[in-house]
Amino acid sequence: MVFNGRNTSVQNWFSAQNLKSSPWNDLLTSSTNYFSVDGYNDRRRFYVSRSHFGCLGDAGWLVISEQSSLCIWETSLVLPRFLYSSKSSKTSWGAL
Template sequence: MVVILCKQAQESSDAKPELKKGTLTMDVDSMIKSCLINRIRLLGFFILLLKSKNKIQVYFPIFVAFAGNGKSVYNAWRTPSMWNEIPAFYPHIGRRFHLRSRFIDNWEKVKLVKLELFDKNKRVMWMTFNGKNTNNMNWFDKKNLADSSFNDLAPCSTFNVFSINGDLRNGWLDRRFLVNRSYAGCAQDYGWFVIADTYKPCKWEKRGSAPVFIYTRNNTPRNYNQDSDTAETMVISVLMDM
């Protein structure tokens, strides 16, 4: 059985959140197939529960990062002491700091990982990864890539970097969560996705205060100068056994 629960906002700040809109149940295989086909978007106030063989699998956000707030995304992701539990209604709490769940440091039950970019409340990019037999740093790797919104990205694509650590050159370059094809000087940099976390040496990275979330559009050569856009928010969610 599959149960989808939607948590609704309360008008009174003193009222406790409650689950409304009932439940939806159907055959597990049919629901999973439907989810994959329609690429259901699950934001912080949506939780997907899959009940099967006496196990409950939960798909929920564990990290929310905001562009332009001056805080390092990389440091927030990898530092346990920087956790800030993610409230159900995180889109409304402000963007002054990134939100980090303690589930990041309890990775052994993770099955799937989803990274999404949003701009003006619209999802503009997503990637999903196999999370089995990974840790909270090496899941973001070409060998774990399962699917994405990019129409030419696959594990067999050509990369010079595909990692959370990205490309760090102290005092000059700081590119994290980097999915990059090639470098040949700023004018000839090609790739799919990058967070300009602190330093921004190239013109294509200088799009407001750090961090900057940059992705390239489909059906282009994927040159960061001509073919890229930016996003306001990055959300990382996981599917895990509970």
């Protein structure tokens, strides 16, 4: 992911508006429900998500999971856990 960091801060550089290129062919044209450093609920940082519909419905491009959760895809003995879509588009986190 390449961002335009001009006139940004430590918190807002990581945003869809500043995204210039991505390894995923659908990210620049897709709508996202999360695209932030802060992420979701103090557990998912650098969270770039397309859908957030319970564990099985969670799909996106990138997430750093910092805490274990009820979702199978977020349970790990080693944290933080870096997850990303290895496809050319978004992925269902439960499929990883």
